[in-house]
Amino acid sequence: MTYSPAQLEERIRDAARQIGFPEAIAVIQLRRESANYRSDVVYGNFVGGAGERGLAQFTPGTWARFGSGDHRNAYNPDTSLAAWQRYIQYLRGLFGEDYWKILAGYNGGEGHVQRGTVSSATRRYANEVLAQAGATAPAPTPQNPPDPTPTATGINWWLVGGVVVLTALVLLDD
Numbered sequence: 001m002t003y004s005p006a007q008l009e010e011r012i013r014d015a016a017r018q019i020g021f022p023e024a025i026a027v028i029q030l031r032r033e034s035a036n037y038r039s040d041v042v043y044g045n046f047v048g049g050a051g052e053r054g055l056a057q058f059t060p061g062t063w064a065r066f067g068s069g070d071h072r073n074a075y076n077p078d079t080s081l082a083a084w085q086r087y088i089q090y091l092r093g094l095f096g097e098d099y100w101k102i103l104a105g106y107n108g109g110e111g112h113v114q115r116g117t118v119s120s121a122t123r124r125y126a127n128e129v130l131a132q133a134g135a136t137a138p139a140p141t142p143q144n145p146p147d148p149t150p151t152a153t154g155i156n157w158w159l160v161g162g163v164v165v166l167t168a169l170v171l172l173d174d
Contacts, residue, residue, distance in 0.1 A: 024133040
């Protein structure tokens with residue numbers, strides 16, 4: 001079945017509600033994963049650099065753990081959402097309701113979150129999804145260090161000697 005973007009978002013919201021996961025985070029995450037519900041990403045032809053496929057962009061290894069059947073089944077949005085639910089539930093079992101860790105585990109692998117070796121790209125992913133969903137990221141810790149790269153908001157933060165340092169870029173209109 002082919003869905004309109006609005007129908008996909010409603011299916012995502014339903015899937016999130018079924019497992020008690022925040023709908024806004026789910027929508028922003030899967031909109032991002034699917035390149036804004038791009039048809040070739042959601043329904044077929046597009047394969048990411050690590051072999052990612054479908055609405056929820058499952059790699060072959062993650063699909064083998066949480067998907068159903070052949071990895072090409074990830075191009076069915078309903079099958080992909082069911083696998084997404086199973087994976088999110090698994091990550092919640094590891095990280096509770098720490099949505100930053102759930103998103104970081106989803107994007108970069110739960111092992112990296114557990115070892116505190118989350119990449120800056122994955123930190124940025126989790127922070128941006130939470131910010132766009134109107135949620136907040138947890139305070140930085142050694143396992144969740146701040147991302148020293150610029151963000152879309154123009155606000156940057158670093159951990160220096162145990163102190164969080166914030167900088168902001170403010171652009172004024174003439």
